Amino acid sequence: xxxxxxxxxxxxxxxxxxxxxxxxxxxxxxxxxxxxxxxxxxxxxxxxxxxxxxxxxxxxxxxxxxxxxxxxxxxxxxxxxxxxxxxxxxxxxxxxxxxxxxxxxxxxxxxxxxxxxxxxxxxxxxxxxxxxxxxxxxxxxxxxxxxxxxxxxxxxxxxxxxxxxxxxxxxxxxxxxxxxxxxxxxxxxxxxxxxxxxxxxxxxxxxxxxxxxxxx
Numbered sequence: 001x002x003x004x005x006x007x008x009x010x011x012x013x014x015x016x017x018x019x020x021x022x023x024x025x026x027x028x029x030x031x032x033x034x035x036x037x038x039x040x041x042x043x044x045x046x047x048x049x050x051x052x053x054x055x056x057x058x059x060x061x062x063x064x065x066x067x068x069x070x071x072x073x074x075x076x077x078x079x080x081x082x083x084x085x086x087x088x089x090x091x092x093x094x095x096x097x098x099x100x101x102x103x104x105x106x107x108x109x110x111x112x113x114x115x116x117x118x119x120x121x122x123x124x125x126x127x128x129x130x131x132x133x134x135x136x137x138x139x140x141x142x143x144x145x146x147x148x149x150x151x152x153x154x155x156x157x158x159x160x161x162x163x164x165x166x167x168x169x170x171x172x173x174x175x176x177x178x179x180x181x182x183x184x185x186x187x188x189x190x191x192x193x194x195x196x197x198x199x200x201x202x203x204x205x206x207x208x209x210x211x212x213x214x215x216x
Contacts (some may be wrong), residue, residue, distance in 0.1 A: 049123030
């Protein structure tokens with residue numbers, strides 16, 4: 001685990017930490033691995049916790065695979081699975097404790113699903129690609145977050161969360177590629193210098209005839 005991952009996890013478990021962590025990260029810096037490790041530690045310390053991941057639909061399977069590789073049971077909730085839970089689970093145990101649920105942002109905002117989500121006391125709610133949370137998505141997240149103990153919003157550097165307010169209950173964590181360091185203080189992602197080579201070539205008569213045929 002890289003030092004910037006460890007610092008995020010320690011900040012999360014710091015008793016003085018605020019309710020919401022806004023993580024702004026450049027792509028390719030191991031954000032997913034850090035969130036998996038954080039969730040694993042939370043379930044290790046609080047086995048009865050409920051964890052909710054709200055992610056773009058195309059990212060659901062990727063997150064589930066990461067959790068399963070880490071030995072964390074994770075369920076992707078879709079309409080079929082939700083109906084199965086409605087028909088079989090008692091209301092007081094609709095969201096089993098010690099569980100990790102993965103939902104798409106748009107599925108979570110549907111009226112019946114949102115009603116169940118907002119009625120649960122989530123130990124952690126993680127929102128990936130939080131800059132996509134606008135309008136109805138933002139209103140749904142606001143309801144879900146009211147009863148959540150902790151919230152992590154993950155986005156890209158420089159993007160504004162226009163429909164999600166940042167206030168005194170928000171801690172901002174910045175991961176910039178050119179500033180994170182390893183245990184020795186060396187850059188993890190050293191800057192690379194671009195080298196430009198210019199090559200000259202001449203089209204053959206055959207190439208010129210083909211070019212003329214294509215452009216005429």
